[in-house]
Amino acid sequence: MKIKQRTDTRKAMALISPALLFLFLVQIYPIFDAFYLSLLKIKGRNSTFVGLTNYIHIFQNSDFWESSWLTALFTFGYLSLTLILAMLLALLLNRKLKFSSLYLILIFIPWILSPVVAGTMWRWLFQPAYGIIQTLFEPLIHKSLITDKAGAMMIIILAFLWQNLPLTTLLFLGGLQTISKEIFECASLDGVSGVQKFRFITLPLIKPILLINMIMGTIRGINVISIVMSITRGGPGRATGVWGLYLYQTAWQFGDFGSGAALGIIMFFVSVLLSLLYIRSVKLEPK
Amino acid sequence: MCFNKTALITITILILSVQAIFAGGSSDDATNEITIWTKYNSENPENNRDKWMKNTIDVYLEETGNSINNIFVPYDQINSKLNVAVSAGAEVPDLSYIDSQQQAFYISNATLMDITKLVKGSTWYDEISPRALGACTAPDGTVLAVPLNIGTRVSYVWSEAWPNGFPSTVSGFLTEAERLKGEGLYAMSFKASEKYGTEGLYYGLVKSFGGSYGDAEGKAAWANPETVKVLEFLRTLFAEGYVPEIDLAPGFDNERPFVQGDAVSFAGISWSYVYMNPLTAPDGTIIDKGSNSIATAVEMGKMDVAPYLAADGGEPVAALTSSALAIPEGAENIDGAHAFIDWLMNPSRNAECAEAFGGLPSIISAQSDARFQTPYWKKVAEITEKYGTAYPSLVDYDKALTKLAQTFEEILSNPELDIMESLRTAQQEINQ
Amino acid sequence: MMKKHMMISTVFVHLLLLVVCAVCLFPVFYTLTTSFKDEIEVLTKPPRLFPATWVISGYAQVFKSSMLTLYLPNSLMNSIVTSLIVLPLASLAAYGFSRYKFKGSMFIQVCILMIWMVPRLTTLLPLYKISSRLHLLQTRIPLIAVYASYSLPISIWIIKSFIDAIPRDMEEAACLDGTTLIQSLWHITLPMIAPGLFTAFLMAFLESWNEFLAAVVLISNNSLKTATVGLYDFQSAFETSYHTLAAACIVIALPILIIFILGRKYFFKGLMEGAIKG
Numbered sequence: 001m002k003i004k005q006r007t008d009t010r011k012a013m014a015l016i017s018p019a020l021l022f023l024f025l026v027q028i029y030p031i032f033d034a035f036y037l038s039l040l041k042i043k044g045r046n047s048t049f050v051g052l053t054n055y056i057h058i059f060q061n062s063d064f065w066e067s068s069w070l071t072a073l074f075t076f077g078y079l080s081l082t083l084i085l086a087m088l089l090a091l092l093l094n095r096k097l098k099f100s101s102l103y104l105i106l107i108f109i110p111w112i113l114s115p116v117v118a119g120t121m122w123r124w125l126f127q128p129a130y131g132i133i134q135t136l137f138e139p140l141i142h143k144s145l146i147t148d149k150a151g152a153m154m155i156i157i158l159a160f161l162w163q164n165l166p167l168t169t170l171l172f173l174g175g176l177q178t179i180s181k182e183i184f185e186c187a188s189l190d191g192v193s194g195v196q197k198f199r200f201i202t203l204p205l206i207k208p209i210l211l212i213n214m215i216m217g218t219i220r221g222i223n224v225i226s227i228v229m230s231i232t233r234g235g236p237g238r239a240t241g242v243w244g245l246y247l248y249q250t251a252w253q254f255g256d257f258g259s260g261a262a263l264g265i266i267m268f269f270v271s272v273l274l275s276l277l278y279i280r281s282v283k284l285e286p287k
Numbered sequence: 288m289c290f291n292k293t294a295l296i297t298i299t300i301l302i303l304s305v306q307a308i309f310a311g312g313s314s315d316d317a318t319n320e321i322t323i324w325t326k327y328n329s330e331n332p333e334n335n336r337d338k339w340m341k342n343t344i345d346v347y348l349e350e351t352g353n354s355i356n357n358i359f360v361p362y363d364q365i366n367s368k369l370n371v372a373v374s375a376g377a378e379v380p381d382l383s384y385i386d387s388q389q390q391a392f393y394i395s396n397a398t399l400m401d402i403t404k405l406v407k408g409s410t411w412y413d414e415i416s417p418r419a420l421g422a423c424t425a426p427d428g429t430v431l432a433v434p435l436n437i438g439t440r441v442s443y444v445w446s447e448a449w450p451n452g453f454p455s456t457v458s459g460f461l462t463e464a465e466r467l468k469g470e471g472l473y474a475m476s477f478k479a480s481e482k483y484g485t486e487g488l489y490y491g492l493v494k495s496f497g498g499s500y501g502d503a504e505g506k507a508a509w510a511n512p513e514t515v516k517v518l519e520f521l522r523t524l525f526a527e528g529y530v531p532e533i534d535l536a537p538g539f540d541n542e543r544p545f546v547q548g549d550a551v552s553f554a555g556i557s558w559s560y561v562y563m564n565p566l567t568a569p570d571g572t573i574i575d576k577g578s579n580s581i582a583t584a585v586e587m588g589k590m591d592v593a594p595y596l597a598a599d600g601g602e603p604v605a606a607l608t609s610s611a612l613a614i615p616e617g618a619e620n621i622d623g624a625h626a627f628i629d630w631l632m633n634p635s636r637n638a639e640c641a642e643a644f645g646g647l648p649s650i651i652s653a654q655s656d657a658r659f660q661t662p663y664w665k666k667v668a669e670i671t672e673k674y675g676t677a678y679p680s681l682v683d684y685d686k687a688l689t690k691l692a693q694t695f696e697e698i699l700s701n702p703e704l705d706i707m708e709s710l711r712t713a714q715q716e717i718n719q
Numbered sequence: 720m721m722k723k724h725m726m727i728s729t730v731f732v733h734l735l736l737l738v739v740c741a742v743c744l745f746p747v748f749y750t751l752t753t754s755f756k757d758e759i760e761v762l763t764k765p766p767r768l769f770p771a772t773w774v775i776s777g778y779a780q781v782f783k784s785s786m787l788t789l790y791l792p793n794s795l796m797n798s799i800v801t802s803l804i805v806l807p808l809a810s811l812a813a814y815g816f817s818r819y820k821f822k823g824s825m826f827i828q829v830c831i832l833m834i835w836m837v838p839r840l841t842t843l844l845p846l847y848k849i850s851s852r853l854h855l856l857q858t859r860i861p862l863i864a865v866y867a868s869y870s871l872p873i874s875i876w877i878i879k880s881f882i883d884a885i886p887r888d889m890e891e892a893a894c895l896d897g898t899t900l901i902q903s904l905w906h907i908t909l910p911m912i913a914p915g916l917f918t919a920f921l922m923a924f925l926e927s928w929n930e931f932l933a934a935v936v937l938i939s940n941n942s943l944k945t946a947t948v949g950l951y952d953f954q955s956a957f958e959t960s961y962h963t964l965a966a967a968c969i970v971i972a973l974p975i976l977i978i979f980i981l982g983r984k985y986f987f988k989g990l991m992e993g994a995i996k997g
Binding site for chain 1: 729732734735736737740743744746749750753758761762763764765768780791794804808809813814815816818819821822824826831832833835836837838840841842844845846848849850862865867872875899914921925928929930931932936946947950951954961964965967970972975976979980983987990991992
């Protein structure tokens with residue numbers, strides 16, 4: 001038995017190691033490198049070791065905290081809307097109606113678009129004076145949304161919601177389809193109402209999926225950049241300057257690589273924390 | 288043993304795909320080729336500048352036998368990409384386009400080579416316009432770039448809407464703006480957002496009111512009463528609807544209301560004319576002459592060029608930018624870069640280049656070229672001569688101006704915000 | 720009575736779903752109609768849904784550029800090579816995780832999952848530096864390696880869930896019949912995990928086709944630019960010619976749309992299985 005396990009381990013490692021080696025080289029080693037960079041002050045070709053100074057400066061900077069607040073607001077806003085709408089949509093699609101697969105395909109189209117393509121489309125819709133949606137709402141709100149603080153945030157939330165709704169819906173739908181019909185039939189006979197059925201049967205059963213969606217969605221939210229870059233570029237003012245954009249500006253635009261790397265490490269730790277949460281919630285135990 | 292076969296197949300596939308990857312790029316070893324980075328797309332030429340770039344590359348090859356590999360980098364990336372490449376020790380171009388007002392950023396990052404000797408020893412040194420060279424010289428006298436032409440900030444004006452002429456002062460402008468509002472027209476459009484906005488009308492006005500963005504040491508110094516006055520004026524413009532809201536949006540759609548004839552003046556730069564076409568005058572006339580649309584409109588008397596608005600009792604300000612070429616640290620073919628610059632800096636080529644870019648030539652004798660004798664260019668030259676001013680030399684130029692732009696946008700979008708307080712906070716953060 | 724009630728609610732649900740579809744597709748639809756407008760018509764006030772005259776000057780502009788001859792082929796190349804690297808690596812690893820129980824298996828799987836969640840911005844700067852040190856910046860290698868690393872974790876995940884679903888006995892029975900392991904893999908395992916492989920392929924393809932940030936950072940060579948980078952270049956050149964931008968958007972989205980519609984069944988199945996069983 002012991003021998004078998006040892007050979008098993010060897011065989012398994014032989015199978016896994018190419019992928020592992022690859023990921024180590026392309027993703028893990030650069031994280032260490034980023035950590036090293038975050039301890040340096042880089043000016044052109046010269047760099048000096050400054051320890052944790054970059055981190056201290058970041059935490060003392062009000063721009064960072066404002067950006068953190070915006071990131072949190074953005075993530076909470078888009079994610080809560082996505083979860084609610086995706087759940088409703090999944091419930092509708094799960095009714096096994098005619099054409100429901102066609103609906104699913106149509107709804108999925110935003111998801112397959114590149115964020116740059118999606119961003120270009122959305123910016124055009126909300127262009128002051130010439131954007132069609134802006135014009136539609138003009139009589140109601142009397143101002144241009146993309147140049148308004150709250151309006152710009154709303155636009156990027158909606159755009160990101162639009163792109164992420166499909167996958168979230170699909171995962172919910174997959175979860176709903178594993179629930180057996182009989183449970184509902186029993187419940188119907190007992191005279192349980194629709195809302196109660198959802199509250200007491202559906203929700204507990206798809207709780208794992210809900211958790212997956214929540215945490216994957218949070219991580220996507222805090223790492224957002226491309227779509228914001230192509231719609232608002234962080235404006236007006238700093239109204240949509242989320243973490244990703246803040247890092248991009250600091251490191252690439254202003255050339256402060258040390259601080260940029262430090263921001264990257266901070267984002268990394270927040271993501272790791274959340275993914276640990278994710279893993280705990282789906283419980284990776286062998287079945 | 289089964290695994291060995293699987294592994295073998297995998298490795299074969301990997302090798303094949305790696306070969307496919309390598310097939311993509313190849314580095315040229317030709318010694319007489321130089322690589323340059325510009326904002327001009329010579330492979331897919333769209334506007335005059337792109338066409339000029341393509342043509343220059345062809346002619347240079349024809350005349351000297353040396354080839355140029357031009358890599359197109361969009362305007363919003365070129366400065367940062369160059370800086371990243373230099374500091375990472377990556378392959379850098381032999382020559383790169385830079386915006387002269389960015390030089391403080393390059394100085395603090397030591398991105399560019401000191402080419403003082405090269406410039407001072409050149410045959411064209413005596414002919415170069417001091418204004419242009421000044422824009423490319425560091426405060427300590429080091430020359431970092433070779434100016435190709437001078438871009439001047441000017442107002443474009445649809446003449447028919449201004450029977451009394453385009454006002455010279457802000458209070459005169461407000462009176463006229465109220466009248467134009469009654470006619471359903473925006474009195475002006477200008478870039479009011481992002482870093483590019485702070486380099487435009489904002490700066491012209493602040494300077495004209497007697498204020499400044501930075502002090503002699505390159506530190507931020509925009510929290511002054513003059514800037515406050517300028518922002519109060521601009522707040523009025525937006526609050527009263529004299530200027531379109533699109534000005535505050537990201538990108539350059541702020542040109543549109545003017546191009547369409549909905550706004551009757553545009554605070555731009557001399558090279559805006561390359562982009563602004565086809566034109567629709569407020570009376571509905573369409574002028575579609577490609578990059579020459581503006582020049583045509585000026586000749587027709589439909590359009591006029593004027594200095595930026597000035598403070599009451601003050602002088603207008605026309606900030607000058609040079610489109611320039613610089614040699615980054617780590618460049619390999621410095622001789623090749625040098626040869627190309629020498630070739631380019633002759634009066635007729637300089638005039639050709641300036642016209643394509645929409646700037647005045649950086650070589651004095653080229654300014655008398657026939658191309659610059661049109662009403663449009665004469666007016667631009669006059670404004671440059673009379674009101675030309677250099678940009679502030681801010682350390683951390685990009686960071687400072689981005690911060691300033693954000694502050695301006697916040698002040699304009701939130702009428703309750705205390706102007707001085709916001710400016711001061713932003714200034715302190717930058718100077719930390 | 721009951722039946723009538725059912726019918727009304729069915730009609731209502733259909734209507735609701737139609738509205739949702741319409742809302743979701745509106746930006747794409749409007750982009751499509753915009754792409755057939757001309758330079759002056761894109762800026763009418765108020766904007767019109769359909770062009771007054773349908774013109775293809777936007778597409779002409781796109782086709783005149785390097786989009787068709789260079790950018791799209793580059794994207795295609797990157798996507799295919801990425802998939803070719805990801806699939807074998809992911810299949811091997813998935814098989815290893817699924818078929819062998821060993822100490823640390825869970826730990827490694829958790830690590831791989833965490834790699835999927837590493838913020839992309841964190842690693843781009845070091846990757847740029849490493850690539851420049853290895854003189855790879857003038858090649859596709861850094862970009863393809865990065866894309867493969869983005870897709871590998873999820874691919875392992877999806878494929879593993881399919882292998883898990885195959886009873887071990889089937890393979891073992893085949894082995895007893897005298898077939899070699901490789902034969903049993905080929906004839907029994909492979910057909911059963913084909914949907915998973917296809918999903919993984921689609922995910923990797925889609926990911927590298929649409930990716931923008933790494934491309935814009937890691938490419939400084941005209942001949943390597945991808946479609947998304949090309950679109951960004953377009954934005955700076957045609958800042959205000961929205962019909963051209965719209966046409967470029969459609970041209971970039973079309974290939975991926977076709978692939979998605981052709982492979983939709985595998986795609987949906989693979990994603991659901993991967994997320995739920997994994």
